[in-house]
Amino acid sequence: MGNMKIRVGVSECLLGHSVRYDGGHKHNPYITDTLGQFFDFVYVCPEMECGLPVPREALNLQGDPAAPRMITVKSNIDHTDDMNRFCKARIGELKKEDLCGFIFKSKSPSCGLYRIKIYQDSKSRFRSGRGLFAEVFVKSFPLLPVEDEGRLNDAQLRENFIEKIFCYRRWKDFMNANPDYKKLIDFHARQKLQIMAHSTNHLAKMGKLTAAGKAISPDRLFTDYEVNLMEALSLKATVEKNVNVLHHIIGYFKKLINTNEKKEILEIINLYALHQIPLIVPLTLINHYIRKYKVDYLSRQTYLQPHPTELMLRNHV
Numbered sequence: 629m630g631n632m633k634i635r636v637g638v639s640e641c642l643l644g645h646s647v648r649y650d651g652g653h654k655h656n657p658y659i660t661d662t663l664g665q666f667f668d669f670v671y672v673c674p675e676m677e678c679g680l681p682v683p684r685e686a687l688n689l690q691g692d693p694a695a696p697r698m699i700t701v702k703s704n705i706d707h708t709d710d711m712n713r714f715c716k717a718r719i720g721e722l723k724k725e726d727l728c729g730f731i732f733k734s735k736s737p738s739c740g741l742y743r744i745k746i747y748q749d750s751k752s753r754f755r756s757g758r759g760l761f762a763e764v765f766v767k768s769f770p771l772l773p774v775e776d777e778g779r780l781n782d783a784q785l786r787e788n789f790i791e792k793i794f795c796y797r798r799w800k801d802f803m804n805a806n807p808d809y810k811k812l813i814d815f816h817a818r819q820k821l822q823i824m825a826h827s828t829n830h831l832a833k834m835g836k837l838t839a840a841g842k843a844i845s846p847d848r849l850f851t852d853y854e855v856n857l858m859e860a861l862s863l864k865a866t867v868e869k870n871v872n873v874l875h876h877i878i879g880y881f882k883k884l885i886n887t888n889e890k891k892e893i894l895e896i897i898n899l900y901a902l903h904q905i906p907l908i909v910p911l912t913l914i915n916h917y918i919r920k921y922k923v924d925y926l927s928r929q930t931y932l933q934p935h936p937t938e939l940m941l942r943n944h945v
Contacts, residue, residue, distance in 0.1 A: 633668035634797045635726050637765075639733035640673035642777055647673040651683035656777050659731060663790070666936060670725050674738040674761035678714035680707065687737045689746040693755040696746045698737055708760070711738065715764040722765075727772060728800065729793040732762050734778035741766075741776040771858040772796070783944035784864060790941060791934045792861045795822070798930070799854060807850060809841050816853075821931035823860050825873045830860035867945075871901045874910055877926060884921040893917070908942040 641648050644655035659669075676682055685703060689696040697708045733739040740759035747754045758766070766774060773792035780786045802815050816838050823831045834856050841849050874897045878890070885893070896913055899905045911932060918926045926932070935941060 633666060634728050634793060635670055636663075636667040636793060637722065637725070637727050637730035638669045638671050639731065639736070639739045639777075640671040640676075641733055642731065643669060643671055645671070645673070647676045647682055649675065649682075649684045649686050654733060654777075656780075658780065659777065662939065665938070667793075670722070670727060672718060672722075672739075672761070674711060674714060674718070674759075677718065678707070678710045680710075689737050689744060689757065689760070691746070691748075693746050693757050696757060696760070698760055711760050712764075715761050718761075719764060719768045723768070726800070727769070728796045729773040729775075729789070730765060730769075731780070732759070732774065732776045734776040736762075738762070739776075741774060742779075771854060773858075773861075783941075787941040787945050788861070788864055790939065791822075791865075792858070794935045795819070795861055795930070796858065799857060803850065803854075807846075809846070809849070812841060812849065812853065813838055817925075818928050819857070819930050821873050821877070821929045822934055823857070824876065825865040825869050825931060826863045827860040828872075830856050830863075834860070867901060867903060867907075870907055871897060873931065874900070874914070877914055880923050880926055881917055881921065884923070885917060889917065906943050907945050908940075911942065 638659065641652075641654045642656045642659050644653050644660065646653045648654065675684065675687065685700040685705075687698050687707065688701055690699050691697045697706055698711050699706050699708075732741045734741070735744065736759050737744060738759045738761045741762045742758070743756045744759050744762075745754040746757045757763070762774075773789055773796060775785065775789040780789070799815075802811065805811075816834060820831065823834065834853065837844075837849070837852055837856065844852075878893060878897075881890070881893075893910070893913060896905070896910045900907060900910050914926075915932060917923075918932075
């Protein structure tokens with residue numbers, strides 16, 4: 629991955645650009661100042677880019693939840709066809725951008741990812757859906773990590789989303805480096821504990837897939853692996869799942885550490901299991917013992933540092 633920034637899409641107003649319907653913006657300092665150290669943002673404002681002015685009349689979604697119409701709130705002008713034409717063209721452009729994720733503006737009729745109101749026959753009746761651009765984007769990039777900016781305030785959702793982005797970048801780097809079966813075995817070995825923290829079922833499935841890899845065409849092998857990898861990481865790494873991984877890690881030390889060291893690790897893991905300390909505490913201790921006893925297999929595990937420590941994501945989960 630080197631020092632190259634990871635390309636991530638973002639709703640333009642979150643960068644502080646004044647493109648919203650009211651002429652303002654929704655600058656998110658965490659996105660620009662913190663994530664901006666590691667991400668190169670590709671921004672999109674669907675409403676402005678499809679031809680609407682700034683400022684403009686507010687829009688909402690109406691009608692069939694499976695195919696809602698985008699209509700101005702007061703004048704009832706239908707802009708659905710313009711938005712759909714824009715989405716088709718812009719998605720084609722974004723496929724060339726090497727994106728590893730996308731951060732959407734919440735509550736937007738174009739960019740909203742979750743629980744966007746789709747009004748029925750009155751302003752008091754509505755169903756929930758996605759914004760028009762967000763819907764087309766997710767269907768076009770089904771494996772790409774996506775999140776809305778409001779949910780980044782949740783420490784667990786934030787850590788999970790950013791972890792997926794860095795993992796997807798590693799996978800793309802793997803695929804760009806003349807991949808073969810032997811390299812996939814090595815890639816999988818380094819991701820095992822990270823996958824385990826999200827889904828033991830997926831880990832078992834991916835183990836069988838890689839074991840049978842020589843009998844499968846490379847295209848199908850890599851495609852199936854990518855699908856399983858991103859599906860696994862879409863499942864939350866809970867405290868309970870992490871505790872399971874931490875106990876699994878201890879097994880690699882059992883002939884190396886003394887009784888007091890083992891007692892110390894178990895006590896720290898127990899405090900984490902009781903939600904009294906964050907994940908970073910047991911991991912810091914474990915990394916100490918990995919260095920002390922030179923446990924090569926563990927030192928290569930992405931689980932121990934799936935994203936830059938500067939982001940301090942595991943200080944809060």
